[in-house]
Amino acid sequence: MGRRRRQRGRPVSGVFLLNKPSGMSSNDALQRVKYLMFADKAGHTGSLDPLATGVLPICLGEATKFSHFLLDSDKGYRATFRFGIQTETGDSDGDIVAQQSAAKLTKKMVEKAIEPFRGDIMQVPSMYSALKHNGEPLYKLARQGITVEREARPCTIFQYDFLDFRSGEIAEADVFVHCTKGTYIRTLAEDLGEALGVGAHVSMLHRTQAGPFFEEDTTSLAELEQLREGKRGEDMDYLLKPTEAAVDDLPGFDLSEDVAFYFKKGQPVICPQAYRDGEEGDIVRIFLEDGPFLGVAEILDDGMVAPRRLIVER
Structure with a gap:
């Protein structure tokens, strides 16, 4: 009879609200939180791109059974769209594929171009999304230079607020978007850039809300690491929302x-x-x-x- 494998971590359950830092994948952030909380089981509720920051609920223990409810929930984002530059990925992490002057753009032009993207819309997912084609994530195919046909998918933009505009050869607009699951902010940027005839990509993306959770309730990774220093995982349990918070709505x-x-x-x-x-x-x-x-x-x-x-x- 084989030796029973010793389980790493403790059986702790709850939802940790991470303010994910930029430059880190959602999975890397998940593994770091799991280690610092000394949890035996963890799962996130819908990934954020490495570029993105903000609300990333991480379910521990029994809460992982309810993570898909958060995956299906509405989201809120603050973003900066940069006009005049198109990138391979639709964000500033990708290589530039086209560039032209955006000096002609005005605040009024951008505000008007946003109007058709409010409400119920159809959106073609980016090739750099995590959607799967024949079991393979699209972004992995894209990195191999493979492009596949993607069907437009319905989504709802409840709120699409124009916050600020900075004109120039490379113009920028700050926006706030409240939307249903499966909405791609990079695609909103690309479609808006196409509508204005100058191209665009996302240069900053911050998730402000994921379902019932908001950024004011989050803890950064740096804060968690500092709080954890010299303490046990149990000492951090006060940071957890109860398991049922994942389905609070x-x-x-x-x-x-x-x-x-x-x-x-x-x-x-x-x-x-x-x-x-x-x-x-x-x-x-x-x-x-x-x-x-x-x-x-x-x-x-x-x-x-x-x-x-x-x-x-x-």
Whole structure:
């Protein structure tokens, strides 16, 4: 019988809100937080490009079961679009592929060009996105010089605010975007540059919001490293949001201890309040009455709620 592999890290659960630094991949940031928190399991909730900074929720332990809810949530970004330069990747990390004067642009021209990109739009994903083609991320194909056909995808731009404009041969505009999942800010920049006839790319990108989480609640990697110095991972647990925070925007309902017993075993149970106040197919949070978060469930057509993700007590 083989020797059992010793698990690294402790079974800690919760959501750490990282203010990701520029120049670091989301996975590298994740691994650093996992190490500093001495956690046995971690996962992020949708990657940010190395160029980008800002809100990167990192789920630890049982919270990883709910990370896809944050992946599907709305996002907010502050960005700077640089006009007159097109790059291979659509951001300032890529090689320049075309350049022309943007001196003709005015604030009014840019504001007017933004208007058609508000609301429900169709967007063709960048070849440098993490979307997969036949199981291979597009950015890996792009680095091999391979371009594949991509279908336009729907997304919604709830808010697209023009913040500032700096004219010149290379002009710049600062914007704020609140959008649905799957919206590519670099594509917004490229499409706006094309509409204005001068090309554009993203030179700065900062995520201000990911679902229910905002930048004012984040901790930087430098701050975490400083706080961790000479301490244990347990001493940093006060920085964690509770596991249920990952699904904080879902309705919540309580179960009595007797009913919760069966729910925790994975069985559908009766929850009259959820059936009365929700609709069939809704995903809801379930709590023990006057107790902890148990997981999420789907409301069925017969008045029952069926477990979909359960918390495992460790």
